[in-house]
Amino acid sequence: MSALLVREAGVFRHFSGFKVFRRKVHGSGLIRFVFRHRWMKVLPFWSGCRRMSSRSNKEAVDLSVFPVERIRNFCIIAHIDHGKSTLADRLLEITGAISAADKNRQVLDQLQVERERGITVKAQTASLFYSHQGAPHLLNLIDTPGHVDFSYEVSRSISACQGVLLIVDANQGIQAQTVANFYLAFEAQLAIVPVINKIDLKNADPERVEAQIEKVFDIPRDECIRISAKLGTNVDKVLEAVVERIPPPAVQPDSPLRALVFDSNFDHYRGVLANVALFGGSMKKGDRIMSAHLMKTYEVQELGILRPHETPASKLFAGQVGYVIAGMKDVKEAQIGDTLFHQDRPVEPLPGFKPAKPMVFAGMFPMDQSEYSGLRSAIERLTLNDSSVAVQKDSSLALGAGWRLGFLGLLHMEVFNQRLEQEFNASVIVTAPTVPYKALLSSPKLIKEHGGEELTIVNPAQFPDRSVISQYQEPIVIGTILAPDLYTGKIMALCLNRRGVQKNMVYIDDQRVMMKYLFPLNEIVVDFYDLLKSMSSGYASFDYENAGYQAADLIKMDILLNGRPVEELTTIVHKERAYSSGKAMCERLRDSIPRQMFEIAVQAAIGSKVIARETIKAYKKNVLAKCYGGDITRKMKLLKRQAEGKKKMRRIGNVDVPKDAFISVLKRKDK
Structure with a gap:
């Protein structure tokens, strides 16, 4: 038979000999079909096509074989680089969720930024099938980040669990984030299983x-x-401890459906994929569910579990953790902490989560204003995946329309910017980060205008004048530092230089000390962690938590380029640090801004008073190079004309601040 019948989109077509054609598959990309002598080869040009075809061929998993008493929901928490993702790989491998070929590949670190930086940024869920004493168990694992900037991911993951694995490096011992994560789990009254990892290292000391x-x-x-x-x-002992020490979820299978949305992702072709934990009832494909937040109704199109890739299931039951796709197309429809329930059986919404408190604010603007709408869509979709980012519109005379974004820390801001560039191909300008301040208003007119005496300031350019303010307040944090006692003196000097007040100091063993300090957030948010690591040879660790606000003597400092204020570089500083901060910023701007054909004056000013100045010298051209001898007046005319030209350029010329300068100018070197 020299001809071949191929079914395409429900229509049988006849092909003979050698032919090539291209077609769209479910809107997910191009596939090229090559026919040669009755053989067909399919070459996928888009990885999504392969995933969709394999997903459609999978049979739905039956989760009814796992009663509530055989379900365990737990997450892995630890300090950064203590082996959370590696342990998750071993658990997935032992239970058959991944093959041995994926060994030590950090399977749950799926983002490009996670693989490049070697850190976990986003919590990932995976369901494991494990047989214990002959009975099948369903273990739902959540791998969480370890850096302090992503602690909100940890707190949300804990809400869907009944126990945690607390990982501690056998070489480094307890670190700052280990302590913070322990108290998160302890306050949530979860079962804690301590695990000492990396006992194979040469310097490992598990007894200590x-x-x-x-x-x-x-x-x-x-x-x-x-x-x-x-x-x-001994990884098999971890699985046994999970089953024996962590209790099953306390849920009622016969109660109405109550599903907590604890995470979500956006798929370009299927819409919102919501990660849910069922606290009651069950859910199946075709159910009509309602959102407690928006009171909108949806139809369940697909549901299942993550192993760690999406595996459809016929039904999700109480106590289980899985994903739901219900045709949510708008990013605002999937609110983290929302409760889903059946349309005909309304329930009381679950408590949800405490809103994240941004610690760092920065302006974000498109490189070109024509890219504004595309960047807006990218930010909306990325904030769906990262609900701890606060977004509000902003504008600048120099950069145009943009946004003022709130982050949990500087690393959080850098990762968010990197994800915008990698996942959405968006190029942005990020202004210098600042922290939120508060001002107590004294003017009755302003109190009425703002609806209260307290005003929160996230943009330094909107810093109110002292004449209408009774008191300024700055945010403070309680910082925890763990380090070898060898570096105690240097660390205490650094903390004192950053206006830190020591609250506690405890030796956790004969070599390591834990110190607690009260810091102004503005003093530690940019470069404190880098300096702490540098002066302790990398052994110190740092974690902080919000401690409210305290009164402070604050002033607004403007940066002028040729007498013109640069709004994006305006900062709020403590009065005692005004001169040193202004001098340092001018020096770094002098090194960051490229030289021009005219001289540039870089000044730091408080109000109308200039407190520091640096000069960027102009490129010089020898206009007398071709004047050999001759009348002196000719040379004087050339020099005068050159001086007038540079003066005119300085008056009308624009100075472009490089993209990287906005963050680099704030970093200072402490001696």
Whole structure:
């Protein structure tokens, strides 16, 4: 038979010999079909096509075989680089969720920025099938970030769990984020299973780490599990401890459906993919569900579990964690903390989550105003995946229309910017970061205008004048520093230089000390962590938590280029640091701004008073190079004309501040 019948979009077509054609598949990309002598080869040009075809061929998983008493929901928490993702790989491998070919590939770190930086940025969910004492169990694992800037991801993940694996490096011991994550789990009343990782290292000292855990967390050392996630040593004991020590979810299967949306992602072709934890009832394909936040009705199009890729299921039951696709096309429809329920059986919404408090604000503007609408769509979709980012519109005379974004820290801001560039091909300008200040108004007119005596300032350009303010307030944090006692003197000097007030100092063993300081947030948000790591040879760790506001003597400092204020570089500083900060910023701008054909004056000013100045010299051209001898008046005319030209250029010339200068100018070197 020399001809071939191929079914395309429900229509049988006849092909003979050698032919090539291209077609769209479900809107997901191009596939090229090559026919040669009755053989057909399919070459995917878009990875989404392969995923969609494989997903459609999978049979739905039956989750009814897992009663509530055989379900365990847990997450992995630890300090950064203590082996959370590596342990997650081993658990996935042992339970058959991934193959041995994916060994040590950090499978749950799916973002490009995570693989490039070697850190976990976004919490990822995976369901494991595990047989314990002959009974099948469903283990729902959530791998969480370890950096302080992503602690909101940890708090949201904990809400869907009944227990945690607390990972501690056998070489480094307890670190600052270990302490912070422990108290998050302790306050949520979760079962805590301590795991000591990296026992295969040459300098590993698990006995010392067990003593630290017992002293700091009051957990008996015989409850600690010693493992090597990289080699797989004793990882099977971790799975046994999860089943034996972590309780099953306390839910009622016969109650009405109540599903908590604890995370979400956006798919360009299927809309919003919501990660849910069922606290009651069940959900299946075709159900009509309603959102408690918007009171909008949706039809469930697909649901299932993550292993770690999407695996459709016939039905989700109470106590289980999975994903739901219900045709939500707008990013505003999937609110983190929302409750989903059946349309005909309304319920009381779940408490949800405390809103994240942004610690750092920065302006974000498109490189070209013609890209504004595309950047707006990209920011909306990315904030769906990262609900801790606060967004409000902003504008600038120099940069045009943009946004003022609030982040949990400087690393959070850098990762968000990198994800915009990598995932949405968006090029943006990010202004210098600042922290939110408060002002107590004294003017009755302003109090009436703002609806209260308290005014929050996230944009330094809108800093109110002292004449209408009774008091300025700055945010403060309680910082926890863990470091070898060898570096205690240097660290205390650094904290004192950043206006830190020591609150506590405890030795957790004979070599390591834990210090607690009260810091103004503005003093630590930009470069404190880098300096702490540098002066402690990388051994110190740092974590902080919000501690409210305190009164401070604050002033607004403007940066002038040739007498023109640059709104994006306006900062709020403490009065005692005005001169040193202004001088340092001028020096760094002098090194960051390229030289021009005219001289540039860089000044720091408070009101109309200039407190610091640096000069960027102009490029010089020898206009007398071709004047050999001759009348002196000719040379004088050339020099005068050159001086007038440079003066005119200085008056009408524009100075472009490089994109990277907005952050680099704030970093200072402490000696």
